[in-house]
Amino acid sequence: MITTVTLNAAIDKTYYLPSFPLGKVSRVQRFRAAPGGKGINVAKVVAQLGVPVTATGFVGGFNGEMIKQLLDRMGIKHDFVSVEGESRVCLNILDEENGVSTELLEPGPIVGPEALAQMEDKIREHAAKSRIVCFSGSLPAGVPKDFYVKLVGIAKEAGAYVILDASGDALRLGLEAGPDMIKPNEEEVEGLLGIEVKDEAALQKAVETLLQTYGMERISVSLGGAGSMVASSDGCFRVETPKVDVVNTVGCGDSYVAGMAVSLANGLSFEEGLALASAAGTSNAMTDEAGLIEPETVERLRQQVQIAKV
Template sequence: MITTVTLNAAIDKTYYLPSFPMGKVSRVQRFHAAPGGKGINVAKVVAQLGVPVTATGFVGGMNGEIIKQMLTQMEIAHDFISVEGESRICLNILDEANGTSTELLEPGPTVNDAALKEMEVRIGELASRSKIVCFSGSLPAGVPKDFYVKLVSIAKEAGAYVILDASGDALRFGLEAKPDMIKPNEDEVAALLGIEVTDEDALQKAVETLLQKYEMDRISVSLGGAGSLTASKGSSYRVTTPKVEVVSTVGCGDSFVAGMAVSLARNLPLEEGLAMASAAGTSNAMTDQAGLIELEEFEQLRKQVQIDRL
């Protein structure tokens, strides 16, 4: 089983507008709502790829109940901890005239100490029966900046392979627990090492340095439409993805993580995992919903991913 952890779960709402003029009233004719937050997006793609998954994290209020109800309707197992306050709504406004995407993200509820302790216990329970645990996304109010250190340590002690997809202080502190895999961007790699990354050669060296410093299994760095760079023990890979018509990039990184998690759960070689992860991220970019892939399209893309060993 794969467990995904979303400490700041959300309802993702997408508004489709012919145009989005600033400072004027816009009437929404079409919209879509789905359970969201980075870890939940991972869970949705894992489920679509046919691997058992359980989503956990914090939810609050009526929005939290709606998140759980929607996951149940999608036949995705969940085991959330309820807190006071309302889970956030994340709004994505798609301007169809110029192809832009504007995101508005609420902060979410404040988590108290009792809920933090409960989450530590819950992670231990779920990790003990999971092969992979994915920690994804930001920390809600009330959660210490170093909380991922505890959770990653608990999951690793339970025997799970841990993927951490976070940014800023959450990532910086989380690295202290030595997760097995992280998925930073170029800027985060540079910030973690306190250096300037000027080109792909410098990025490769920086990623390999990070990998060795924190004794990780692999690091994947997204390069957007240009593909990705992955370093593992003793080898680095440059991945080029097929050119597609991008509808929205929201959730592409989460879909990449899901593909990698599924490949690990199935004991696939790293190169096959990179193809699966890249195809999932690319397929998601061709949709207007985060955490959605089209399986036939995914399989075609998987064959078109180019992987070069550096």
């Protein structure tokens, strides 16, 4: 089983507008609401790829209840810690005229000490019966910056393979607990090492340095539409994804993490896992909702992913 952790869960709302002029009234003719937050997006894609998954994290108020109800409709198991206040709403406005996406992200509820202790217990419980635990996303107010250190440590002690997909202090401090895999972008790599990455040769050196410094199993650096660079004990690999008509990039990284988690849970080879993860991320880009893929499209795309050792 795979467990996903979303400490700042959300309702993702997407508004589709023919155009989005600033300073004017726009009437929304079509919109979509879905359970969201990075870890929940991972859970949705894992479920679509046919692997058992449980979503946990913090939820609060009426929005929190809606998140759980929407997951129920999708057939996704969940076991959240309830907190006071309201879970956030993340609004994505798609300007269909020019294809531009504008995101508005609420902060989320304030989490108290009792809820933090309950979350530690949840991770201990679910990690003990999971092959993979994915920690994804930002920390809500009240959560210490180093909370991922504690949670990653608990999951690893329980024997789970841990993927950490965070940014800023949450990622930098979380590395202290030794996650098995991280998925930063180029800017986050620069921030972790305090350097400037000018080209792919410099990026390769940087990810290899991170791998050795923190003793991780693999690091996957997103290069957007250009694919990714992945370093592991087997070497450094450049992954190129097929060109597609991009509809929406929100959730592509989460879909990639889901594909990687599924490949690990199913015992796929390293390169098979890279192909599956890349195909899942690319498939999500072809849809208009974060965490939405088409398994048939994923299967077709994974045959087109190019992987070369560098």
